[in-house]
Amino acid sequence: MTDAENNIEAEDSLPEDITTASTDSGAEDAASRRIAALEEELATAKQDILYAHAETQNVRRRLEKELADARAYASTAFAREILSVADNLERAIAVISADLRADDRFKGLVVGLDATVKDMESVLRKNGIERFVSVGEPLDPNKHQAMIEIPHAEAAPGTIVQEMQPGYMIKDRLLRPALVGVAKTAE
Structure with missing residues (x-):
């Protein structure tokens, strides 16, 4: 008798519930592994979709802001x-x-x-273009361009005492700095 025939006879001699149990157990393990793999793939796909959705929202918001800025500052x-x-x-x-x-x-x-x-x-x-007041204000390099220093007994050093050219803002951005004369300590 061959080995294959011996295996068949051995299986036939085993009780039916043992054979079925070992076959079912292997199938269940394989099915469990397959389900776990599919659940992991599903979780990864859901995460990828969430990232893609978030990125799409960010791009949309960025484009809306750029469009609003383009309209405001065109x-x-x-x-x-x-x-x-x-x-x-x-x-x-x-x-x-x-x-x-x-x-x-x-x-x-x-x-x-x-x-x-x-x-x-x-x-x-x-x-949306507004002229801003400079005289009497402290020098702000973000809004003013100091052209000269003027000796001044009454004004604190760094205070604007003369405006040669007015400065303007467009909405919340500087359009043109004011050209100013700044007080310095009188000598």
Whole structure:
């Protein structure tokens, strides 16, 4: 008799419940291992989906912020250029003497220039561009550019005592720094 025939006879001689139990036990172990592997794959897939979802949300938020910033600050370059026009209008108004203001021949010109300056200020404000006050404030290198130091007996050193060119903010960002004169100790 061959070994295969001996094994078959040996299995036939064993009680049926022992043969079935060993076969069922092996199948259950294999099934348990397979279930554990599938559960691990499922957990990994769920984690990957959560990471992908979080990344998608982050990208969406970043794009929304960039779009909002683009809308808010799109006019920055134009605004910087138009500020020189506003400065020149203010300089024109500043040099008009009281005599010329009183002269009827120039009254229309003076009124027109005043109205143009007010309109310019209004347009800038509507677009989120605000002039900020510098005189009397301490020097802030984030907003001011010191051009000269001026001996001053009354103002504390580092205090702005003269503004040569006004500074402007667009929303919450600096559009143009103010060019200022800063007090220093009088000698």
